Amino acid sequence: MYSSKELELLELLEEKGYLETKMLADLLAVDEATIESMLEKFKQDGILLGFRAMVNWQKINRHDVTAFIDVKVTPKRGRGFDDVAERIYRFPEVTALYLMSGAYDLQVVIRANSLQDVASFVSDKLSPLDSVLSTTTHFKLKTYKHDGILFTPQTEDKRLNITP
């Protein structure tokens, strides 16, 4: 069980992971040692997996390619989808992998340098796997919003400087 302060800390970290311990302590009205021990606990429990920056590569014109691949597979008796999932997520170009409900089973997200690289990933690595029945590949054209963050220009503060 996690306390409401612990849950509040997790929410805060998910939104503003860059904050320093002192600031986190002030925001939650606890001392810094408490924050440190909570963080330690989250790491040990496998709840806090890491911190990353959200980079808008579109601004730098880096020509990498993101593809979403819908994959139908045959599950294995007793192991379900986990074995085939493991064989897929071990490829380093796979940035995300989800088990889905609906028309297909796995959604594979890959980031590669070119369309050609995506094509060869699908034909050389993904499709030949025994359990894979079919694949449908979609390419991302533009990111508008990712993990709650807008990738289009932020709107500025429209308030006046002083109001009663």
Added chain:
Amino acid sequence: MKSLSNQVVSMKPSGIRRFFDLAQTMENVVSLGVGEPDFITPWNVREASYAALEEGYTAYSANAGLIELREEIASYMKERFSVHYDPASELIVTTGASQALDIAFRSLLNPGDEVIVVEPAFVSYGPLIEMAGGKVVPVACRPENGFRLDRNDVEGAITERTKAILLCFPSNPTGATMTGDELAQIAELATKYDLWVVSDEIYAELCYDEPFVSFATLHDMRDRTIVVNGFSKAFAMTGWRLGFTCAPEVVTREMLKVHQYGMMCAPTLVQFGGLEALRTRNQHVPGMVKSYRQRRNYFIQALNEAGLPTHVPGGAFYAFPSIRHTGLTSEEFAERLLIEERVAVVPGNAFGESGEGFVRASYATSLEQLQEAIRRIERFMKQFEMTTTRQDSQR
């Protein structure tokens, strides 16, 4: 040309105005001077107002407001504050809480009637009362009590002409809150002296430590209280201008006449936005409240560390630090902080004499802006460290 209204001409413009003009001319200002949320109105609320426009809801609504909205307000008041109002006869939808206050005082007051105004107070209370023919009797909340109101101070100000008490907790500008027990002492006075109470509950949702108690829920108070509330603060809808009154029929009937002749009705499109806001309140309000509470915790701590003694406000989104030890008046302090460090705060005397010696700093701005403001305030306060030490050693 014949002269204009003596009453209006003699009225002083808001103390904030001069300061506002100064701040507007400057660039790179970190503003803590804003009396409104930094959130933008939730998208579904904006979207609902679009939809109403698309569907052609461009006509007047009933004078008291859309009945669906009044029903939703009644259910909100019941669910959230445990007080029942009849949507048909006890609620009026207004253009902001300010207009709600206006129709309340116009309906309550005869020339010369006194209204006890709890200070430091929102800038428009005094002028609204005076325009309605009333006389303002300020009662100051004491800083040493964390700006909570003392019943004895109120009782001391009551005369034969006292008609009403105007309360606002959580307070703009101090952020102070009152517990149910403390409010009950004020309620006893209202019963004892047969007074009306106007309770401005615009910050009701923004309470961080103790649950909010609506004044109308106290013993004998429902039938002598006009509750004023609105959408501005809880739903981040200041520019929409949408508020409401909850009051017994005997006074609602009269307020509705003032509203009908002066305003006709609140804008219909805006009312549709308000309806959506109330219906989806549980999606939006708790998250905003949590965010304000976190920023309050940080900001009060940081102001105290920066050398500005600040009480912990239980609600709203204002810090009200003392600046007395700088030897400056609140206007001098605010002006110098603005010119030297480009941080805008509002001088405390804009909220009445009892606000002198304090400034209002709103923490309804991003954490990054708050941190920058604190860095600048720390730098600004350095010049006073010497003075304080010298004064201390002379004592």
